[in-house]
Every structure is written in C-alpha cells, then in structure tokens.
Amino acid sequence: MGTPVPSDVLLPRALAGDFAAMARLMSRAEAGVPESRPALAQLYARAGHAHIIGITGVPGSGKSTLVSTLTLKLRASGKRVGIIAVDPSSPYSGGSIMGDRIRMTELVNDPGVFIRSMATRGSQGGMARASLEAVDVLDAAGFEYVIIETVGVGQAEVEIAQAAHTVIVVSAPGLGDDIQAIKAGILEIADIHVVSKCDRSDANRTISDLKTMLMMGMGVDNQGRWNAPVVPTSALNGVGFEDLITQIGRHGAFMNDAAAGRARIRHIAEFRMLKTAEDLLHQRFLRARQGRLSAVSEQLAQRHISPYQAAEALLDGINLEGTP
Amino acid sequence: MGTPVPSDVLLPRALAGDFAAMARLMSRAEAGVPESRPALAQLYARAGHAHIIGITGVPGSGKSTLVSTLTLKLRASGKRVGIIAVDPSSPYSGGSIMGDRIRMTELVNDPGVFIRSMATRGSQGGMARASLEAVDVLDAAGFEYVIIETVGVGQAEVEIAQAAHTVIVVSAPGLGDDIQAIKAGILEIADIHVVSKCDRSDANRTISDLKTMLMMGMGVDNQGRWNAPVVPTSALNGVGFEDLITQIGRHGAFMNDAAAGRARIRHIAEFRMLKTAEDLLHQRFLRARQGRLSAVSEQLAQRHISPYQAAEALLDGINLEGTP
Numbered sequence: 001m002g003t004p005v006p007s008d009v010l011l012p013r014a015l016a017g018d019f020a021a022m023a024r025l026m027s028r029a030e031a032g033v034p035e036s037r038p039a040l041a042q043l044y045a046r047a048g049h050a051h052i053i054g055i056t057g058v059p060g061s062g063k064s065t066l067v068s069t070l071t072l073k074l075r076a077s078g079k080r081v082g083i084i085a086v087d088p089s090s091p092y093s094g095g096s097i098m099g100d101r102i103r104m105t106e107l108v109n110d111p112g113v114f115i116r117s118m119a120t121r122g123s124q125g126g127m128a129r130a131s132l133e134a135v136d137v138l139d140a141a142g143f144e145y146v147i148i149e150t151v152g153v154g155q156a157e158v159e160i161a162q163a164a165h166t167v168i169v170v171s172a173p174g175l176g177d178d179i180q181a182i183k184a185g186i187l188e189i190a191d192i193h194v195v196s197k198c199d200r201s202d203a204n205r206t207i208s209d210l211k212t213m214l215m216m217g218m219g220v221d222n223q224g225r226w227n228a229p230v231v232p233t234s235a236l237n238g239v240g241f242e243d244l245i246t247q248i249g250r251h252g253a254f255m256n257d258a259a260a261g262r263a264r265i266r267h268i269a270e271f272r273m274l275k276t277a278e279d280l281l282h283q284r285f286l287r288a289r290q291g292r293l294s295a296v297s298e299q300l301a302q303r304h305i306s307p308y309q310a311a312e313a314l315l316d317g318i319n320l321e322g323t324p
Numbered sequence: 325m326g327t328p329v330p331s332d333v334l335l336p337r338a339l340a341g342d343f344a345a346m347a348r349l350m351s352r353a354e355a356g357v358p359e360s361r362p363a364l365a366q367l368y369a370r371a372g373h374a375h376i377i378g379i380t381g382v383p384g385s386g387k388s389t390l391v392s393t394l395t396l397k398l399r400a401s402g403k404r405v406g407i408i409a410v411d412p413s414s415p416y417s418g419g420s421i422m423g424d425r426i427r428m429t430e431l432v433n434d435p436g437v438f439i440r441s442m443a444t445r446g447s448q449g450g451m452a453r454a455s456l457e458a459v460d461v462l463d464a465a466g467f468e469y470v471i472i473e474t475v476g477v478g479q480a481e482v483e484i485a486q487a488a489h490t491v492i493v494v495s496a497p498g499l500g501d502d503i504q505a506i507k508a509g510i511l512e513i514a515d516i517h518v519v520s521k522c523d524r525s526d527a528n529r530t531i532s533d534l535k536t537m538l539m540m541g542m543g544v545d546n547q548g549r550w551n552a553p554v555v556p557t558s559a560l561n562g563v564g565f566e567d568l569i570t571q572i573g574r575h576g577a578f579m580n581d582a583a584a585g586r587a588r589i590r591h592i593a594e595f596r597m598l599k600t601a602e603d604l605l606h607q608r609f610l611r612a613r614q615g616r617l618s619a620v621s622e623q624l625a626q627r628h629i630s631p632y633q634a635a636e637a638l639l640d641g642i643n644l645e646g647t648p
Contacts, residue, residue, distance in 0.1 A: 041630030048627055059383070059477070127479065129631070153383070154478015155451065269625035269634075274609055276635035281605060285598055301593035303372055306365030307453070310593075311600035 007039035015046065017141050019114060026116055029133035032126060032283065040133050047139035050082075051252050054164030056152040056186060061170040062196035062235065067149050069235040071107055073245060074145055080112040082138030086131050086150040086160055114138060126282065128160050128275040135163075152186045161189070163268050165261075166251045168192045168244075173206040187213065190228050192247050198232035198239065207232055226254055285314065331363035339370065341465050343438060350440055353457035356450060356607065364457050371463035374406075375576050378488030380476040380510060385494040386520035386559065391473050393559040395431055397569060398469055404436040406462030410455050410474040410484055438462060450606065452484050452599040459487075476510045485513070487592050489585075490575045492516045492568075497530040511537065514552045516571050522556035522563065531556055550578055609638065 007028060013021035025043070028036035055070075057063040064085075071081045107113045118131050131148065138146045150161045152169065161167055169190035174197070187193070193214070195207050210230055229247050233240030255261035300310040331352060337345035349367070352360035379394075381387040388409075395405045431437045442455050455472065462470045474485045476493065485491055493514035498521070511517070517538070519531050534554055553571050557564030579585030624634040 037630075037632050041632060044630050045627050132631075151477065153475065154481055156480050157478055266621060266625045270621040272631045273621055273624055273634040273638060274606075276631040277609070277638045278602065278605070280632075280635050280639060281602070282598075285601070297590060297594040297597055300597055301590045303369050306361075306368050307456075307596045307600040308361050308365060308604075310597040311604050314597060314601045315604060 007033075007036040011039040011042055014043070014137055015140055019111075022114065022137050022141060023116070025137050026130075026134045029137075030118060030126075030130040032130070032279065040136065043133070043136040043140040047136040050135075050139040050143055050146045051166065051248070052135060052139070052146045052148065052164040053248060054148045054150070054161030054167040055170065056150050056158060056161040056167070056189075057170030057172070057194075057196075058152050058175065058186075060175050061152070061172040063149060063152075063170045065235045066168075066170055066194060066196055066233065067147055068107060069233075069238070069241060070244065071113060071147065073241045075110060075112055078112075079144040080114075080142065082114045082135070082141075082143040082146040083107075083116065084131055084134045084138070084146065084148045085115070085117045086127065086148065086157060114143065126279045127156060128163070129272070129279045131160050132163055132272055132275070158186055158189065159271070163271050165255050165264065166191050166248055168194055168248075170194045170196050171206060171210055172196045173198075173200050173202040191226060191251050192244070193228055193230045194240075194244065195230065195232045197234065197236075199234040199236045203232065225258065225260065226251070331357075331360040335363040335366055338367070338461055338465055343435075346438065346461050346465060347440070349461050350454075350458045353461075354442060354450075354454040356454070356603065364460065367457070367460045367464040371460040374459075374463040374467055374470045375490065375572070376459060376463070376470045376472065376488040377572060378472045378474070378485030378491040379494065380474050380482060380485040380491070380513075381494030381496070381518075381520075382476050382499065382510075384499050385476070385496040387473060387476075387494045389559045390492075390494055390518060390520055390557065391471055392431060393557075393562070393565060394568065395437060395471065397565045399434060399436055402436075403468040404438075404466065406438045406459070406465075406467040406470040407431075407440065408455055408458045408462070408470065408472045409439070409441045410451065410472065410481060438467065450603045451480060452487070453596070453603045455484050456487055456596055456599070482510055482513065483595070487595050489579050489588065490515050490572055492518055492572075494518045494520050495530060495534055496520045497522075497524050497526040515550060515575050516568070517552055517554045518564075518568060519554060519556045521558065521560075523558040523560045527556065549582065549584065550575065 005024070007025060010021040010025050014025050025036065025039060029040055055063060055067055057066075067083060067085075071083060074081050107115060116134055118127065118134065135146050135148060148161055148164055150157045152158055152161070167189050169186055169192075171187075171193065172195065187210075193210060195203060195210060197203060198207070207230060214228065214230070231240055231244045231247055233244060255264060296305070296310050296313045299305045300307065305313075329348070331349060334345040334349050338349050349360065349363060353364055379387060379391055381390075391407060391409075395407060398405050431439060440458055442451065442458060459470050459472060472485055472488055474481045476482055476485070491513050493510055493516075495511075495517065496519065511534075517534060519527060519534060521527060522531070531554060538552065538554070555564055555568045555571055557568060579588060620629070620634050620637050623629045624631065629637075
C-alpha cells in the first residue's frame, strides 16, 4: 500500500498517456479529493482538443453495443478513443453494475482505447463533475475521441450526455411502450439519431416512426441550422457505421465553424461551472450536517419551521462558515 | 383570465379539499413562485398525518398498473388517496409524457382520488422540492394515503421515492437484461418488494431470483430490524393486493413505533432541507447568469480558469449578492 502518489506526480504521467496514472486521477476526481484539484485544473487547461461525443439511449436500445462497434471502427483510422460510461447503479452500494464492461472485451486489450465506468453514487453534481473531469484526463492525454455513454433515463444522466460536442441518441425496434414513452423525452437533444438493430424486420417501422416525429418538429433543428440525420445501424452486420462516422465528422465540422458551435462550448462551460458549484455546496452541506444542520433538520422534522426556512438557515450557515 | 387568485386565498380552499385550489397550489409549487411560499409553509405545518408510500420500478415493471389497482383497493376501505406521479419527460419541452394518466381512467372520476403528474423539467432540486410540496398539499387536505410514483431509473428520480414512509419496489418477469441490471440498483431501497404480473408463467422464476438475491444480503434489513417481504401481485386477476395492503399497514405500524421510523422522518426532513436549499441556490444561479456568470463562463470556455475557480467565483458572487 504505502503513501499515495501525489496528484501532481501523477499529472505528467497521465499527460504522457500512462493508463494507470490516468485511472488514478479519475478515481480521485470521482472521490472529490481536494488534493487533486490543482492537477485537475491543469488537465482542464490542457484539454479542449478532443471531439467529445455523448451517446445516450433508453435501456435495451443497444447503446453499449453501438459504443463498442463505433469505437472499433474509429480505431481502424488510428485515432485513440476514450469511453466514459456513466452507469446506473445504486445510490448506496456504490457499485457500478456493469462492472468491467465485459461486453467490451474486444476493446480492453487495445492500448488505443481507454474505458472507464463511473459509478453514479454520491451527489448528482458530483456525478456530472467527476465524469467531465474524467473526459478532461482523456482529452489532455491526447485522445482524439472521447465518448460519454449515459443511460437515457433520468434527468441528471441525460444532462451529462449533453456536455458533449455531438450528441447521439440511440433508438431501437421492439421496445415496450413504457420505454418508448421515455425515449420521446430525449429525442430532441440529438444531433444525430441512430436506429440500432436495423437487421431486425421491425426496424423500418422504427425508422419511419422516428422520421415522422422529426418532421412533426420534435428534435429538428436544435442548433438553429443543423438538421439531425437518422442513421440506421446493425452491429450484427456492421452496417451503417461508415455513415455514422461521416455524420459525426460533419457535425464536428459544423460545430467548429458555426456560431452554434461556440454557443455549445459556452453552454458546456456554464454547465460545468454550475455542476462544480453544486458539488462544492453539497460538500459544505455534508460538513455542516455535523453541526447546525442536525438541529435545524430536527426542527423541520417536528414541523416547527418550513423547508424554506430550513433551507435559508442552511444557506446562511454556509456563508457564516465560509470556504474551507 | 384576470388577476391570479393569491395563494393565501387558495390555502383554506385547498385545506378544505377543493381539488381546483389544490391543483393550483401544486402548479405554483412546480413553478417555484416565491409568492406561494408562505402558503406552502402553512401546508407543511399542517401536514404529517398521511401515510406516504413511494412506489418505484424500472420501465415495464407494471408500476403504474400497480398504483392504479392498489389505489382502487385502498378506496374500498373509504380512505382518500393522492397520487403524485413523477414522470420521465424532456428537460426542455417541459411536457409530461404520460399526460393525463389515461391508464388511470377508472380513478379520475372518484372524488376520493387526486392524481397529479409532475413534469421533471427544471432543476433536479426543483423536481424533488415541488413533488414533496405537492405531497404536503394532499397530506394537509386530509388524504390518508399519498403515493409518490417515480421511474426507478435515474438518481434524482429514485431519491424522491425514498422521501416516503414506505418504499415499494416493483419487479416484473420477462424484462430484458439491461433493465434487470438497472433494477438491481434499486432493490436495496425497498421496504416491500412487489413482483407484478404474477399470472405469467415465468413469474415464479422472478420471485425465486429475487428471494435468492435478498437472502444474499441485498435489500435485507435496511431498517435495522425490518425484513422486506416479497409480495407477488397480478392486476389481471386482482391477486396479492390484500397481502400488499397488509404489508403496507405492518410497515406503517413499524415506522410509528420503532426508532427506525423516527430516523426515517429525520432523514426525509434533511432531504427536503437539502433539496430546497439546492433549488434556492439554483434560482440564484439563474439570476446571476445575467451578470457576472456570463463573464466567468466565457473565461472558463476559453480555459483561462478551471471549473473549480469558476465555481468558487460563482459561490462568492452569491454571497456578495445575498438573499433576494
């Protein structure tokens, strides 16, 4: 065991592409270790070159298979690809259900691919903040593509995928009604729509339904001038991935040139600022819990004060206690 | 149209059980209208008598059907039942997908049942805060049972179900692997497990799998002394609902008597305080965005400062600006 390696020692190793150093910095980001903040700030300063792709879709949409296959195809052009998978998992157990992403066995031995599952434990702000700090690690280490994969259910989870330059929403044929209803809520964030499993006989129905929805105004033109294309894929037959990579490149070029691209970059920065601030506040809350918070929450539990009074007391308490 | 009725005029009407007044106060809670806070504080002070039941489950688990059937059975004993449905919906469109909860048509003409779909738009803190204020409206209006139904995917969504006295997690046979993996993450929050659709031939497998998982320690004994029972139900055949109501009553009695119940009440109060404080902070952020935030986020977008520096600047800005 011994003394942990300081983050500023890990930093140059991570920048040089040392996977172990990168993984350790990601773990410290995830744990919210204050000692790691200067190193993470350095990584942020050196990042900004990767094409960040958010991929989201409802459970059963074939999202993880798409990520694996897309990564293999991107690798064929010699580019390095990082994958940050934000998995649903227990808010308590802290375990990441997908574990070591066993479906991605084809990729794990490739030195040009780095895969990280983020647990979704802890505060929501923490999940977004840590995931995007992990993206910075890959970006600063020179990975040309970073894929953020999140489950397309849950407001906090969907938000993270949107902190990407290009957002891909994956649909699939044959999902149940409940799933379809959830899907409708995320279609509009797509820069590119993928219909996976297009080898299935019912895929054409899914594609035409999606196109009809888009024509009715959902999800169209969310960048002012970008019309989100629909790309059918089949991981089984390897169909559609050339087109998908072309569309990703087209959208990347659009983002580099257009005002919409600059607006997106500003939006992502604003999102990071808010999520980091929320996370710092949450950490202060947790510290305050030992002191005044327990007395205030007891008064609230007894209904002697209202949630707003309790919340104001907490916010005032933070001001009084100041920054650690 | 005309001038909106002031919230303090709506308050006595809502307390008297006027559905229109209740609905309007819920809408104001959802909108986060500051004018409504004194009325919401009054409602909070008068609430605390209802048995609040959180029902969650993955998409396709038959959760909404369970809620409808359970409500019909509870109504048979003459108790009034409120339902707060926290639906997945777009973070942008603001629409609530399930709309008027058409599956609940049997219930909508019953004056002893109040159903409200909450949109999940806006800040996560706002969603939790507004949903629990809607619970207060029903509780203060004398509803004996309030059901909070949330989709069991997404950290923010699952958290809301836990702000209940009794948490029911719904499982179902025949769901895909992706869904099953998500399900595993929410099992441990259950006070009562329901296996729905037990008329299906593969239901016994689901029940025995669940019991095996529970015996292995997942989800068992999460109250210190309460062992979560497994209740098979079939809405098709009306099977299992007597047992479910018995278990809900048993758990309610346990919560009234045991130290675990008092701990739960304190936990719920703490959750409300935090979520309300996060929401107030988020509102301050949105106001600050007009001013310094835009300059700070531009510096962040240019990578001249780090997310932590931007976040601290924001927090300091809040302190300087003070409470509105």
